Amino acid sequence: MKNFLLGTAVLFYIGVVNPVSAQKTDAPKFISNTEGVKEYSLNNGMRVLLLADASQSNMVVNIVYNVGSKDEGYGEKGMAHLLEHMLFKSTKNLGDIKKQLSDKGGQANGTTWFDRTNYYEIFPSNDENLKWSLQMEADRMINATILQTDLDKEFSVVRNEFEIGENNPTRVMIQNVFSNGYTWHNYGNSTIGSKEDIERVKSPTLRKFYEKYYQPDNATLIIAGKFDEKNALKYITDYFSVLKKPERNLGGTYTVEPAQNGEKYFEIKRNNDQQIIAAGYHTSAFADKDFAALSALYEILTSDPSGYLYKNLVETQKVSSIWTFSPVVRDPGMVYFNFDVPKDKNLDETTSIVRTELDKVSSIKFSQDDLKRAKAKLIKGIENERNNTIDFAINLTEIVGAGNYKLGFLYRDNVENLKLEDINRVAQKYFKNNNRTIGVFRPSSNEERVFPSEFRDQQIADLVKDYKGKALEKEPAPFEASIANVKKNLTEGKLSNGMKYGLINKELKGDKIQGTFRFRIGNEKDLEGKESIGSMTASLLKAGTKTKTKEQIQDELDQMKSSVGAYVYGQNLIISIDTYKQYYPKVMAILQDMLTNATFPENELTKTITETNTWLEGQLKDPNAIANNELQRLAAPYPKTSIFYVASLQEQIDDNKKVTKAQVEDFYKNIMGATDGVGTLIGSIDAKTASSELEKTFGKFTAKSKFTEVKPTFFETKKQDKNIITPDKENAVALGTSSFKMTQDHPDYAALVMANEILGSGGFLSARLPMRLREKDGISYGVGSYLNIPVSNDVSSWNYYAYLNPTKRDAVEVAIKEEVSKAIASGFTQQELDSNKKSYANERTTSLGTDNTLINLVNTQLLYGRSLDKYDEQNAKIQNLTLSEVNAALKKYLSENNVISVFAGDFNKK
Known part of the structure; x- marks a missing residue:
């Protein structure tokens, strides 16, 4: 299943006035320890969860408020998100x-959803960071200024975020399924809100x-990672217990x-080439045991x-993906089903086919193998x-937003205890066509209507009050996040x-093992015109072997809670594994089978091409995709015979x-191999076992x-501005690039990195461009802006991006050029x-x-001989930079006369 949430971004220290120091302080009261999650409460009603993990070098402070779009009234649509x-x-x-x-x-973010809003900060573990974050969250819980002047600027930013979503057919379809499916409940409203409400709300409202909602009795504070629990409780006492419980x-x-x-049935008609069929069914609350059975059912249906x-829709190529x-x-x-439909399929006929297949769900006799497979995938996740x-x-x-953090453990237990009769029961209960949003209203008699089971607060409290959870697993050993410690714990081999x-x-939680392998393949002659072939080959490695079906x-x-992935780009074959110590040999055996015995079934190739092209067809009128593709083609005009040639979106579809x-099969047998490659594993794995399995897997993969x-060839960019009109698109994009020669070992590298940080990349939206x-x-x-400076060649670039309302195109262009010009001229x-x-420095420590x-x-050290010490050396160079060096680097490598800009959007709008 896919998950769709909101998001934003990064973090600090400074002394702060104690919010209400005159109030009496009360230490948090211990409630329970559920599988390592320690729960406390304060007298003012605030809940506290502590999750200590000494193996981490970072920590997170996450505060959750039980308020979201569900709580918005008339004229308040989007208020929770705007307040975020x-x-x-x-x-x-x-x-x-x-x-x-x-x-x-570090990293910071705030997100809003149906039932909750949260704010979190991730940063290197130390007492100063912990103290400041708790001071800050306590302060903004009750002391936010919410000035009208700030609101006047921010509403257009939120509106622009709304418009970005309006460009995405999938997001539009999800919102419309929910809004059509719900008649009264606020889950039918978009979390991001109504454009009109966003624009008209005033700061007093x-x-x-x-x-009303940002109060301690409506909040849950979560601290996790590596931190001093004693100090954490002290700071919580100092900064949160003094907050008065509201009346x-x-x-x-x-x-x-x-x-x-x-x-119910609806249609959306917009200028886009992507065809989608969507269906929604009313289902259960997360607290309901049915939620686990439904989750398994979705896997059984769509996996x-x-x-x-x-099998009935994708395998038969009625749709390209589900x-x-x-x-x-x-x-x-509500559950949302998405069916992507190729352009060459009749949408009305396909809708009828999809509806017929959905009607069968309630009568399918599912098997124990179906259940076993679904449970394994869910438990793995x-x-x-x-x-x-x-x-x-x-x-x-x-x-927490769904009612109580222990519900997550109950959900897991419910998944583990699923029986086949549970799957059949929920399929028959919820998968009725009168409970579906996809079609027209059809009056009929003797309808067996679906009534959802409501869970009140007391019911949830009763459900979780005696829950103890499972026994705690062994905690991994601490691991210091430093280059010296990495070198101390690194073993290299060949x-x-x-x-x-x-x-x-490094001990990872649950004895996990992760690995990434990078193999350099082919030459200019052998790879000419084979970008699509290489990509398809990598995608099909798991499609079946001589010994196993897909x-x-x-x-x-x-069943082993493991994953294997592969992809090809240019002269690189990238393979990744994610597994556990006990399964490592078996996973490597599966990978070895894929690399030596893959069969590439014809029907799987056809499906992969169809799915890929259906996605590309959805990009043909997307401003961001079009602008990005055109910018690459303008900046690097390689001939079609080059492996670096950038194909247009339509050329990619045709190829x-x-x-x-x-x-x-030819690409697989002749070009893929591990002779020129590197790979790194992380985890507490025996070196002898690790190397032995690597030899078995890759030793004969030649x-x-x-x-x-x-x-790559260096192309000097020259000033150029290009407009691309994309009709009926609510959002536009501006992208730009400027080329220069540099490697990461160049004397000016550190200074240019810092110049770009100040100009468009660094801090929490505090660089000049944002x-x-x-x-x-x-x-x-x-x-913002970013640099692309490689290790192994000197073809580099400075790049910028901006998302905008089409009517702001000229204003955005002027603002970007003014800020870049000012930085170059005045430093x-x-x-x-x-x-x-x-x-x-803090971002690098967090990373x-x-x-x-x-x-x-x-992997970089193994492939290019670039010492790990370069990481610390880079930090030292940055800290020793002078202002004149940074200003000189920007002026030397960036010129307005060398920037290519591409603007894509509906610029005919007024």
Whole structure:
């Protein structure tokens, strides 16, 4: 199933006035310890969850408020989401929140959903960060300024975010299924809100909403990762227990969606080439045991390759793909089914076919194998999430919003205890055509209507009060996030075929093992015109082997809670694994089978081409896709014979259609291989076992085509502005690039990195470009810049992006050019440099606490001989930079005369 949430971004330290220091402080009261989640409560009603994990080098503070779009009244649509944006502005005690978040480094975000709003900060584990974050969250809980001047700028930013979603056919379809499916309940309203309500709301009205819901008795504070629990409880006492419990009674919402009286049908007509059929069914609340059975049913119906709907619709090429989305919600929810339809299919005929297949669901006799397969996949996802403490703490947001954090454990238990009769029961209960949103109203007699089971607060409290959870697993050992410690725990080796590998000895939660392998393949002659072929070959490696079917491969991986992935781009074959220590040999055996015995069934190739092209067809009129593709073609005009040639979107579709099974088999047998490659594993795995399995898997995986690196050509960019009209699109995009020569070892590299940080990349929306276009002018939801500077060649570029309302096209262009021109002509200030040095260092420390960063660093060392010490050296160079060096680097490498800009949108709108 797919998950759709909202999002934003990054973090700080400074002394803060104690919010209400005159109040009496009371230490948090311990409630329970459920599988390592320690629950506390304060006298003012606030709930606290602590999830300690010493193996982390980062920590997260996540505060969840039980308020979302469900709680909005008439004229308030989008208020919860707009308030989320405003709480990043300022408070009475702290002042500028974004500035201080930016200075701190790390990562920050705020999101709004149906039942809840949350704010979180991820940063390197230390007492200073913990203390500041708790001070800040306590302060903005009750002291946000919510100024009308800030609101006047922010509403257009939120409106621009709304318009970005309006460009996406899938998001439009999801919203319309929910809005048509719900008659009374607010789950039918878009979380991002109504454009009109967003634009017209005034700060006093928004403040009333804030003061009602942003109170300690409506909040759950979550702290997770590596932190001092004693200090955490002390700071919670100091900054949160002093907040007075409000006298008002929230009361809660009481609307219950009535049973649907018949199938509903709607059509959306917009300028786009993508065809979609969508269906929604009213289902259960997350607290209901039915939610687990329904989750398994969705897997049984849609899973590739075993799903019933998948086999009857995708296998037979009636549709190109199918997926589902079922949000975790407090009240009875809805499941969304998405069917992507190729352009050459008749939409009306396909809709009839889809409806017929959905009508069969309630009468299917499911098997024990169906149940076993679905349970394995669901449990795999649950355990993988549970074993990533930071992500788990953030994802608890949804469970808290659904009623209580323990519901997540109950859901897992319900999945583990599922019986076949549960699957058949929910299929028969919910999958009725009078409970579906897809078609027209059809009056009929003797309807068996579906009434959802409501869960009141006391029912949920009774449900979880005696729940103890499972016994705690062994906690992984602490691991210091430093280059010195990585080197200390790194073992390097080489296979018989010359492949280099690295093993990072780090205990991961649940004894996980992760690995990424990068193989350099082919040469210019052998790869000419084979981009689509290579991509299809990698996609089909799991489609079946001489010993296993596609279904068997997927079932075995799911049973082991493991994943294997592969993709090809240019001269690179990338393979990744995600497994557990006990399953590592078996997963590597499956990978070895894929690399030596793949069969590439014709029907799977056809399905992959259809699915890929259906997605590409949806991009043909998307402003962002069009602009990005055109910018690459303008900046790097390679001939079609080059492996670096950038094909147009239509050329990619046409090339995919020409791929044959014989071409895929030839690419597999002659070009793919591990002779020139590297790979890194991370986890607490025995070095001898690891190397032995690597040898078995890759030792004889050789390519007949000899690898010869093809270096990219440097094309000097010249000033050019290009407009592309995309009719009937609510949002537009501006993209730009400027080329220059540089590698990461160049003497100017550090200075240029810092110059770009100040100009458009660094901090929490505090760089010059976002400050001008988003914060000051309010004309772009997302704007920034980034560098593309490789390790192994000197073809580099500076790039910018901005998302905008089409009517703001000229204003955005002027603002970007003014800020770039001003930076080049006048340079930056010492204050900007000092601030960004600090945030950059903290961002790098945070990054070093992620496993993917460690894997990539080791792979880079193995592939290019670039020492891990370069990471610390880069940090030192950044901190020693002078203002004159940074200003000189920007002026040397960036010129307005060398920037190519592409604007795509409906610029005919007035």
